[in-house]
Amino acid sequence: MGAVEELVARAGGCAVIDGGFATQLEALGADINDPLWSAACLIARSHLVKEVHMQYLEAGADVIISSSYQATIPGFLARGMSLDEAEDLLRTSVKLALEARDEFWKSTLRKSKPIYNRALVAASIGSYGAYLADGSEYSGSYGADITIEKLKDFHRRRLQVLAGAGPDLIAFEAIPNKMEAQALVELLDEENIQVPSWICFSSVDGKHLCSGESFADCLQILNASEKVAVVGVNCTPPQFIEGIIGEFRKQTKKAIAVYPNSGEVWDGRAKRWLPAECLGHKSFDALAKRWQEAGASLIGGCCRTTPSTIRAVSKVLKGRTGH
Numbered sequence: 001m002g003a004v005e006e007l008v009a010r011a012g013g014c015a016v017i018d019g020g021f022a023t024q025l026e027a028l029g030a031d032i033n034d035p036l037w038s039a040a041c042l043i044a045r046s047h048l049v050k051e052v053h054m055q056y057l058e059a060g061a062d063v064i065i066s067s068s069y070q071a072t073i074p075g076f077l078a079r080g081m082s083l084d085e086a087e088d089l090l091r092t093s094v095k096l097a098l099e100a101r102d103e104f105w106k107s108t109l110r111k112s113k114p115i116y117n118r119a120l121v122a123a124s125i126g127s128y129g130a131y132l133a134d135g136s137e138y139s140g141s142y143g144a145d146i147t148i149e150k151l152k153d154f155h156r157r158r159l160q161v162l163a164g165a166g167p168d169l170i171a172f173e174a175i176p177n178k179m180e181a182q183a184l185v186e187l188l189d190e191e192n193i194q195v196p197s198w199i200c201f202s203s204v205d206g207k208h209l210c211s212g213e214s215f216a217d218c219l220q221i222l223n224a225s226e227k228v229a230v231v232g233v234n235c236t237p238p239q240f241i242e243g244i245i246g247e248f249r250k251q252t253k254k255a256i257a258v259y260p261n262s263g264e265v266w267d268g269r270a271k272r273w274l275p276a277e278c279l280g281h282k283s284f285d286a287l288a289k290r291w292q293e294a295g296a297s298l299i300g301g302c303c304r305t306t307p308s309t310i311r312a313v314s315k316v317l318k319g320r321t322g323h
């Protein structure tokens with residue numbers, strides 16, 4: 001049995017993923033208004049990165065995702081860092097998550113009634129669009145000049161460094177188009193990556209990837225790869241998730257992960273988040289129960305969800321909570 005199947009079984013059929021990482025870093029006072037977004041904290045505020053991991057573990061996360069979503073080698077080089085420094089920061093993101101997991105697990109074992117599972121650490125890899133930080137992360141339009149080879153070259157070194165840093169999983173997050181899914185599958189093979197991966201797409205309409213391409217076409221590509229252990233969606237409004245799980249179940253036998261955003265919408269003019277009206281009177285955790293029933297085996301939250309969201313999800317999925 002693979003590491004993911006084992007965790008899902010230990011968690012009673014559905015494992016809990018953590019919540020918004022950048023969101024919680026900001027809540028702890030970090031400034032993420034930066035081209036490197038949350039990865040900027042790896043440089044100067046690494047204690048906060050570890051603190052966020054700890055908070056999600058306490059809330060009941062069975063999987064924590066490293067702070068490397070927007071950490072890229074070219075991004076760090078543009079900051080004036082050397083290649084060695086850039087690669088070290090990538091390793092640091094995995095190390096901080098592993099340290100948090102190990103410390104938390106040690107303290108849990110000392111308690112008389114253990115209520116947690118030993119969590120897995122997933123090394124986060126954001127899309128090429130997340131690196132560009134030009135909106136293509138959510139449009140999936142990388143322009144006419146982009147090719148599969150260019151995408152592979154963009155992802156290659158970071159993937160090698162993160163996989164070598166000892167995570168339990170690689171988490172490709174919010175992948176917006178089919179070409180990038182194809183590039184990732186080819187790269188996992190070419191580099192013979194031994195760490196199991198998950199590949200999650202993002203969607204703005206609940207029916208397609210952000211690019212407008214079909215889930216079915218992309219899942220066909222992922223189904224063909226033994227290196228991909230889990231498929232799913234993240235950073236997508238919660239009201240679309242149940243329908244997406246139904247569609248995924250028709251197209252794949254792989255384990256399905258869903259970790260939507262809170263459903264809040266950013267009002268750029270007023271510079272504030274508008275409430276998640278899409279949830280109606282349903283709460284995020286009540287929906288999580290339905291996602292489990294629909295067939296998801298890993299459930300958590302993305303942007304604007306917090307440790308209290310994950311505590312509620314853990315409670316509703318497992319009938320218990322850390323506190």
Ligand code: MET
Pocket residue numbers: 019020021022023038065069124173174235302303
């Ligand atoms: C835009 S999706 C961001 C995913 C990343 N793991 C985070 O929670 O910050």
Ligand SMILES: [Zn+2]
Pocket residue numbers: 234235261302303
């Ligand atoms: Zn997100």
